Amino acid sequence: MPEICHPSFLLPSPLVPVDLSEKAGAAIRLFVKRDDMIHPWLSGNKYRKLKYNIEHAKKIGATTLVTFGGSFSNHLYAVAGASAMYGFDSIGLVRGEPDDKNPTLRFCRERGMELYFLSREEYRLKEGSPFVRDLLSNIDGSLLLPEGGTNADALPGCREIIEEVQEQLGYSPDYLVLSAGTGGTAAGLLTYPHLKSRIIVLPALRSGHLGDEISALTGGQNTHLLTVCNDYHFGGYAKYDRLLMDFIKDFNKLTGIDLDHVYTAKAMFGLLDLAGKGFFDPGSTVVFIHTGGLQGLAGLEYMLQKKKG
Numbered sequence: 001m002p003e004i005c006h007p008s009f010l011l012p013s014p015l016v017p018v019d020l021s022e023k024a025g026a027a028i029r030l031f032v033k034r035d036d037m038i039h040p041w042l043s044g045n046k047y048r049k050l051k052y053n054i055e056h057a058k059k060i061g062a063t064t065l066v067t068f069g070g071s072f073s074n075h076l077y078a079v080a081g082a083s084a085m086y087g088f089d090s091i092g093l094v095r096g097e098p099d100d101k102n103p104t105l106r107f108c109r110e111r112g113m114e115l116y117f118l119s120r121e122e123y124r125l126k127e128g129s130p131f132v133r134d135l136l137s138n139i140d141g142s143l144l145l146p147e148g149g150t151n152a153d154a155l156p157g158c159r160e161i162i163e164e165v166q167e168q169l170g171y172s173p174d175y176l177v178l179s180a181g182t183g184g185t186a187a188g189l190l191t192y193p194h195l196k197s198r199i200i201v202l203p204a205l206r207s208g209h210l211g212d213e214i215s216a217l218t219g220g221q222n223t224h225l226l227t228v229c230n231d232y233h234f235g236g237y238a239k240y241d242r243l244l245m246d247f248i249k250d251f252n253k254l255t256g257i258d259l260d261h262v263y264t265a266k267a268m269f270g271l272l273d274l275a276g277k278g279f280f281d282p283g284s285t286v287v288f289i290h291t292g293g294l295q296g297l298a299g300l301e302y303m304l305q306k307k308k309g
C-alpha cells in the first residue's frame with residue numbers, strides 16, 4: 001500500500017539462512033524472516049498488524065490513535081512510533097504507575113504520545129472503564145486500537161509475510177514457526193488463500209485455548225495446517241529464567257541475531273528443541289518469523305538495574 005510504505009522501511013524484510021543443524025540436531029534448512037529489521041520504531045508483527053489499521057485510520061479521517069498496553073508494551077511503542085511517522089496524535093492507556101525513566105514509556109512520550117495510567121481494575125475494563133469512555137467522548141476523530149493490535153485489519157498485513165517469503169525462497173516453506181500472544185499474527189498467516197506451509201505456533205504465555213482463538217479469528221480457515229505447542233512459555237507471560245537468558249546470548253553468538261526474552265527467544269528455543277526431537281521432517285525448510293520486540297530488551301535491562309538499586 002503506497003501511502004503507508006514509508007521510504008525508510010526495510011521491505012521486504014530480509015530472509016536469512018541460519019546454520020544451526022548441529023544445535024538443532026536435525027537436518028533442516030532454517031531461515032529467519034527478519035521482520036525485526038523493518039524499522040526501529042515500527043517493526044516485527046507490529047508493522048504487519050498496524051499497516052492496514054493505519055490505512056483505515058487515514059481513510060476514515062481519524063486524527064488520534066488510542067490504544068492500551070503494559071508499561072513495556074511493544075504495541076504501545078509501535079503505535080507511538082507509527083503515529084509520529086504518519087502524523088496522528090496518539091494516546092496510550094497504560095496498565096500501572098507512571099515511571100519517567102521506563103525506556104518504553106519515554107520513547108512513547110518523546111514521539112508525542114499522551115499517556116494515562118490506569119489501575120489494574122480499570123485497565124481490565126478497557127473501553128468499558130468510565131475514565132476511558134469519558135476520555136474518548138471528548139476526542140473528535142479517534143480510532144481505538146485493541147491491546148496487542150489484533151483485529152480484522154491486522155490480518156492482511158500479516159498474510160503478506162507469506163507472499164514475501166515465497167518470493168524470496170522461490171517456493172513455499174514446509175513450516176512457518178512463530179511466537180504468539182493473542183494469535184493474531186498466526187491467524188493472518190492462516191488466511192493466506194493457497195497456504196501450503198504448516199504453521200507452528202509457540203505461545204509466549206500459558207494458554208489452553210489459543211488454537212480456538214486463532215480459529216475464531218480466521219473463521220476456521222486452514223485450521224488443519226495449524227499446530228500449537230504449549231511447552232515453551234517458560235512459566236508464563238514475560239517470565240524468564242537463566243536457561244532462556246543463556247540461550248539468547250548463545251543464539252546471538254552463533255547467528256548475530258538478537259531475540260527478545262518475552263516472545264521470540266521462547267519460540268526459537270522451542271523450534272530448536274522440537275527439531276532435536278524430530279518434529280520436522282528431515283530436509284524440510286523451516287522459516288522462523290522474527291516478530292520483533294527488541295525494544296523490550298532495554299526495558300529488561302532497566303528493570304534489572306532498578307532491582308540492583
Ligand SMILES: Cc1ncc(COP(=O)(O)O)c(C=O)c1O
Binds near residue numbers: 181260291292
Ligand atoms: C515481539 C512480539 N512477538 C509476538 C507477539 C504475539 O503476537 P500475536 O498477539 O499476534 O500472537 C507479540 C505481541 O503482539 C510481540 O510483541
